[in-house]
Amino acid sequence: MQIDTNNMDTNSILARQQAQAWQGSREADKAKSFADELQAAQKNTLDDPAYQKKLKDACKGFESMFIQMMWKEMRKTVPENSLFGESDGEKIFQDMLDTEMSDRMSEAGGLGLADVMYKQLTAQYQAHKDMEARAKASLAARGRQVDLPG
Numbered sequence: 001m002q003i004d005t006n007n008m009d010t011n012s013i014l015a016r017q018q019a020q021a022w023q024g025s026r027e028a029d030k031a032k033s034f035a036d037e038l039q040a041a042q043k044n045t046l047d048d049p050a051y052q053k054k055l056k057d058a059c060k061g062f063e064s065m066f067i068q069m070m071w072k073e074m075r076k077t078v079p080e081n082s083l084f085g086e087s088d089g090e091k092i093f094q095d096m097l098d099t100e101m102s103d104r105m106s107e108a109g110g111l112g113l114a115d116v117m118y119k120q121l122t123a124q125y126q127a128h129k130d131m132e133a134r135a136k137a138s139l140a141a142r143g144r145q146v147d148l149p150g
Contacts, residue, residue, distance in 0.1 A: 068102035
């Protein structure tokens with residue numbers, strides 16, 4: 001039995017080309033998806049109350065994680081019970097308790113970290129918006145009209 005190597009080479013070349021075409025279309029889909037996400041993100045501004053709420057919630061979530069990490073590190077400084085030890089269930093319960101306490105602390109005002117972050121992020125947005133408005137006014141005064149990005 002003789003194997004036709006010419007036909008096998010042609011088949012492998014065709015398969016490779018099909019794989020490259022499929023990979024290329026997949027990359028194009030990813031790029032389009034990324035462009036769509038980027039365009040949607042540009043529409044989200046702090047002028048939108050829903051976006052402001054999302055930002056505030058994200059800041060509170062960050063503060064909650066920060067508090068939880070602090071609780072975890074503080075618990076490491078407490079010596080373990082040498083008489084009975086700690087079971088895995090007790091460790092899991094303690095971790096769940098720390099998570100709940102950190103969430104409640106953050107909702108109640110926490111350390112103030114969420115508020116500081118929110119103010120900083122909104123101040124940066126407002127500064128960018130003011131700078132853009134001044135630049136447009138300056139260009140308009142000179143008789144030029146330019147669409148600035150952002």
